[in-house]
Amino acid sequence: MNNCKIRAKDTVNNVWWFSKTEWPKADVSKVLAPYSDRMKKLIEDPAAFYSPKNRPSGHAIGEGFGKDNGGAIPSNLLQIPNTDSNGGYLRGCKTVGIKGHPARFPAKLPEFFIKFLTDPGDLVVDIFAGSNTTGRVAEDLGRRWLGYELSAEYVAASAFRFLDRDAPAARLSEVCAALAAGQTLDLKSDSGLPGLAAE
Numbered sequence: 685m686n687n688c689k690i691r692a693k694d695t696v697n698n699v700w701w702f703s704k705t706e707w708p709k710a711d712v713s714k715v716l717a718p719y720s721d722r723m724k725k726l727i728e729d730p731a732a733f734y735s736p737k738n739r740p741s742g743h744a745i746g747e748g749f750g751k752d753n754g755g756a757i758p759s760n761l762l763q764i765p766n767t768d769s770n771g772g773y774l775r776g777c778k779t780v781g782i783k784g785h786p787a788r789f790p791a792k793l794p795e796f797f798i799k800f801l802t803d804p805g806d807l808v809v810d811i812f813a814g815s816n817t818t819g820r821v822a823e824d825l826g827r828r829w830l831g832y833e834l835s836a837e838y839v840a841a842s843a844f845r846f847l848d849r850d851a852p853a854a855r856l857s858e859v860c861a862a863l864a865a866g867q868t869l870d871l872k873s874d875s876g877l878p879g880l881a882a883e
């Protein structure tokens with residue numbers, strides 16, 4: 685609560701990245717950020733910006749500084765607006781009369797780490813899957829995935845992320861009820877996705 689108007693909104697969440705090894709699989713070149721306008725100009729015409737020399741700080745500014753690497757190394761502050769449309773997911777929830785998951789992550793968050801740390805075909809595991817944003821993103825990026833979630837209702841609703849957008853309301857309700865009751869369903873014929881099974 686901020687009724688007294690004495691503090692700004694809390695908009696930063698920490699993300700901890702743990703590794704079992706000192707040199708985990710990671711490739712920052714897969715998540716390059718767009719260059720700044722200044723850097724774009726520098727790449728276009730490096731000579732207009734600097735000449736290779738040693739700075740007083742001791743840093744050597746060489747020719748390679750103006751090389752186009754396809755993007756900049758991203759900073760460790762990811763700025764992701766929480767404005768995902770979640771179209772199919774929320775439409776499904778509305779159709780069957782349930783509330784969407786209250787703490788969904790924006791898709792760009794798992795997308796960054798999945799691209800950064802895995803290759804197509806790798807396995808992505810989310811042990812607190814919620815509405816399964818992670819699974820949907822992993823599927824879109826060609827990774828295999830597993831999601832674990834305590835609430836059967838959240839698992840049931842997460843299926844809406846994978847059902848055909850034009851699925852009839854009766855099918856949405858049927859799938860949701862079956863999953864909420866703990867049944868196992870194979871949804872691949874509903875989604876057009878190969879081998880998609882929910883347990």
Ligand SMILES: C[S@@+](CC[C@H](N)C(=O)[O-])C[C@H]1O[C@@H](n2cnc3c(N)ncnc32)[C@H](O)[C@@H]1O
Nearest residue numbers: 787788789812813814815816817832833834835
């Ligand atoms: C912050 S939400 C995850 C939201 C998710 N990233 C998304 O985009 O929808 C955390 C989830 O963890 C689930 N959870 C909490 N304890 C759990 C447990 N022991 N095992 C599995 N899931 C658990 C909660 O039910 C909740 O849905």
